[in-house]
Amino acid sequence: MHEANILSISEADISHFSDRYRANLINCLSGYKSANLVGSKSPDGHENLAIVNSVFHIGANPPLMGMIMRPHTVPRDTLQNIKTTERFTLNNVPQSIIANAHQTSARYPADISEFNECGLTPVYQDDFAAPFVAESSLQIALELAEIKYLAINKTEMVIAHVKHIYAPQAALSNDGYLDHACLQSTAVNGLDGYYQGQKVARYAYAKAGVKPSKLAP
């Protein structure tokens, strides 16, 4: 990409950007990110809800998910609840609740429920201690496995076991594939951009010497 309309941005350039410009740009580099709402509850009963775009797959067996938390930014109550109760939920963000989900990133006091403030409904299922989001089409119960401190930038990585999954039958294929277009899930671009997904294709397991082929829809 050495054409005239291609920007070449060096490490020095990045260090000279304003904080906001740098935060926008670097947050966009990884590509589309998932939007998830983290539901938790403090030991004294205060419900908490925070949007995160840093959830990632760690492994399927055992089923593990991870997320990066910034203790100095908004979801600090959430992180404290996770550490104390070792239980939380992840809930997807269907297109219909994007504005509500984004609003959970505002700084509310710890004793204020983002569910109430942002117009989302807490729901409890199968005696799990943390609240799910009723409006979400994919709801996951998680139990804390461990927290790794990343000294390099003072963030914390939460690793958790998948305990329970609630999802509509219509979104699940015979082979375990869950279609996020069917779930109307939202993807995040950078810090504040929300996108819909449109399915292009699934591809068959790739083998050397065999041309790539699409799976039947």
Added chain:
Amino acid sequence: MHEANILSISEADISHFSDRYRANLINCLSGYKSANLVGSKSPDGHENLAIVNSVFHIGANPPLMGMIMRPHTVPRDTLQNIKTTERFTLNNVPQSIIANAHQTSARYPADISEFNECGLTPVYQDDFAAPFVAESSLQIALELAEIKYLAINKTEMVIAHVKHIYAPQAALSNDGYLDHACLQSTAVNGLDGYYQGQKVARYAYAKAGVKPSKLAP
């Protein structure tokens, strides 16, 4: 979600699924993931290219990105190259190269270049030691910062510094936002589903007591 068409899948259910079913389902839980091609080169000059869907943002200042690598699966040559040379590239997957990018997940011998086998073009820029993908509209040079071993499931987390970014001017907003729809980037669903993104909206920085508002497009 206690309606009849909502599936309730417990931890015990998950443990009884077949490996393939479980891999599909659990890989889908986190939501849309980014598709990235990791370019690397061995000390003896063999180029390597592998698709990964586990790249995530770690922090903007310093600019850091992370990815989870499974040493027992395909990108083992890539991981070895990263450990040895401490340099690699991340390149987005525009819709036009989805099939090529997916094909890099096949098991090729270490001395075979996935660039050649999968019809993608290596390109070198600004004396960086690792190859970029010429067909990608977003190209990032990275330097290894550290590797954390996740004993919980024997994976390795690569943390790397952003050294250089190449991106088309047209995709970059005045505030540093890089639009992946403009870049034609692909999102991944699960292990093998590829999706296009369609922008819904950007939202203003959320404040308690202030209604969520969209940014001007």
